[in-house]
Amino acid sequence: MPKHVRRSLSSTRRPATARPRVVTSERPYRGDIAHVVAEGLPGPWDVDIEHYPDGTIPAHLLDWVWEAGPALSTLSKYRTSCAAVLRDGGGTELLLTERLWDGSYLVGTLLPSPDHVHIVGTGAPRTIIATTAHGAAVDVRSRLLPEFEQLVLLARLREVQEDLQWVRDAEPGSVDAVDLEAALERFLSHAPYLIEATRRANGKTLPAPDAAVLVRFESLLAPVQGDSRTRGRGEPGDIDAAIALWLESGENLVDVVRASADLAEKPSHPAIATATPPKPPTAVAATGRTR
Known part of the structure; x- marks a missing residue:
């Protein structure tokens, strides 16, 4: 066999150790x-x-x-x-x-x-x-992320306001204890986020009256905050104080948060469609009044 033919055949012969090539997409994973x-x-x-x-x-x-x-x-x-x-x-x-x-x-x-x-x-x-x-x-x-945080904060504020308005508009003695406890639970879950957002908002120094509102809420809510499974098992006096502060000064807290975070009632960008969240399972659905 001529040498040039052998060279041609050897160049096309696959070595015994060769492996199939896998061609992947040029797009990153x-x-x-x-x-x-x-x-x-x-x-x-x-x-x-x-x-x-x-x-x-x-x-x-x-x-x-x-x-x-x-x-x-x-x-x-x-x-x-x-x-x-x-x-x-x-x-x-x-x-x-x-x-x-x-x-x-x-x-x-x-x-x-x-x-x-x-x-x-x-x-x-x-x-x-x-x-x-x-x-x-x-x-x-x-x-x-800033838009997400602002809109979640606005939702928390609205929920606190709705609960306050509901309690204030109710006829004396008509508020069920279970519903009141559920509303208080919602407030206690929102309050830490509202206060934290106010303290970090744009690095502003709060006016003395606004700072006093935050300090008052922090000091009176601390004993009843924490794990929701143990909340309500604390001292009755702590719970009563938290309810009183929530009902008497909750709007003050909302005003301080809204002013410090510069929140508008509507987002600054044009209105856009939002998804409707699936209905949560009954086991985790929020208790209390129906919105």
Whole structure:
């Protein structure tokens, strides 16, 4: 056999140790993108990757997307192999996925658990659309999270106000003890967040009267705050004092929080559609009056 033929054959012969090549997508793995975004956000975040063999994001997950706008709602019409859910451990959850037709990354917030706060008529944080993971992290940190925190704070304020108005408008002796306890529970769950938001709002120094309102609430609520399973088992005097302070000065606290956080009744951005949260299981549904 001529030498040039042997050389040609040997160049095409596969070595015995050769392995098949796996050709992967040029697009980065969604989990890697999610971790890059998480690392660019304040505080620690957990990342869970969900895979969808049928190429469809489950409806029950899309139902929890806070902004039910076209950016994320149209994803149900296209194949999506996976998505990521980012959690900060404090109740903030983000959904990250990708638009296959242009490669953009989408990040939206999931509705807060109804056990924590009921979101009604507050607008919604606008979904992030970015071409890179680092760009997504910047937009989430600078816009999405601040909008989320402001709208959750506004929802907490509204819930406190609704409960106060309900108690004040009720006929004497007509308020059921169970309903009153449930309303107090809601206030005790919201008060720490309201006070914390007020103290950190824009680095402002509070006027002396406003600071006094916060100190008064902190000192009287501390004995009855904590684990909800033990709340109510404390000293009756502490509970009575908390109820009295809530009913007498709750509006003062709301006014201080609203002024310091510069909250408007409506979000600064245009009104947008919001998702309707699924009905919580009976075991975790909030007790007390029906809204």
